[in-house]
Amino acid sequence: MPFYFEDFEVGSTERFGSHEVTREEVIAFASRYDPQPFHLSDEGAADTIFGQLAASGWHTTAITMGMMVRHWQSIPGQQEASVGGMGLEGLRWLLPVYPGDVLRCETMVTEKSEPRSMPTIGIVKTRVSVFNQKDQKVLEFTPLGLWKKRPPGQ
Template sequence: MSTVKYAEDLTVGDVVELGEHTVTEAELLDFAGTWDPQDFHVDAEAAEKGAFGGLIASGLHSMSVLQRLSALGWYRHLSVICGRGVRDVRFWRPVRPDDTLTGTIRVDEIVLDDHGRGLVTTTSELRDAGGNVMLHAVMDLYVRRRPEPAIG
């Protein structure tokens, strides 16, 4: 069993490899059909004639892939309280059916407070098999500070 990390255990500059996920066409169509039913996400024929020349994943789908990889690859090893925000989201390239995406998180800043937590700012990216950045986002999350040892 791995040891849970607290805010004080993190270091600015830490990079965490999150693993990978392959976006299948069925997954892409299912997600988009439920949450973002625009033609270029759900209709192969219309998508072929569109600006991207074929089906592409919803940006929200790409964010969901990043969240899953983050939760399984890093957050479950942290004493996370909650997310605070996401900003500077950039969808640099469209995610297509059968793209395999790998994720990374870099710790950019840690601000400890007197409320038993630290605000951890990170930069997250998804890359395709060729190493191209597909998605970039800056995220803030609250992580518990190490508990004080019991006295007595």
């Protein structure tokens, strides 16, 4: 069954995902996209606020996007209704993420809007929170997702 903009309910909450962060992926991501010493080795992080190798915040955000898309793909018709995004608000890396941490997501729909300039698309604003295995919030942001509207007559 197709899933459309109209199927999102303000206030609805979902919990999903599980991703164990590995040392190898932290170093690989940082080597390519954020090659700061504290993301590349324990030695480079020793005299910083991290004290040990820490994942880049951008890496944590990318992991979160992967968990979100896999979640959408698990709901029949939802992935097909996604038509991208308009950006995000309030990106905050709240705590460091380290190798061995296991991340999970919680999302809550906070707002929906129907722009006149895009009559077949609606905007869904969602607060995304990411927690580690200790239930500590490590990341939060609010994406502005674009979703297809239900075609007339359906």
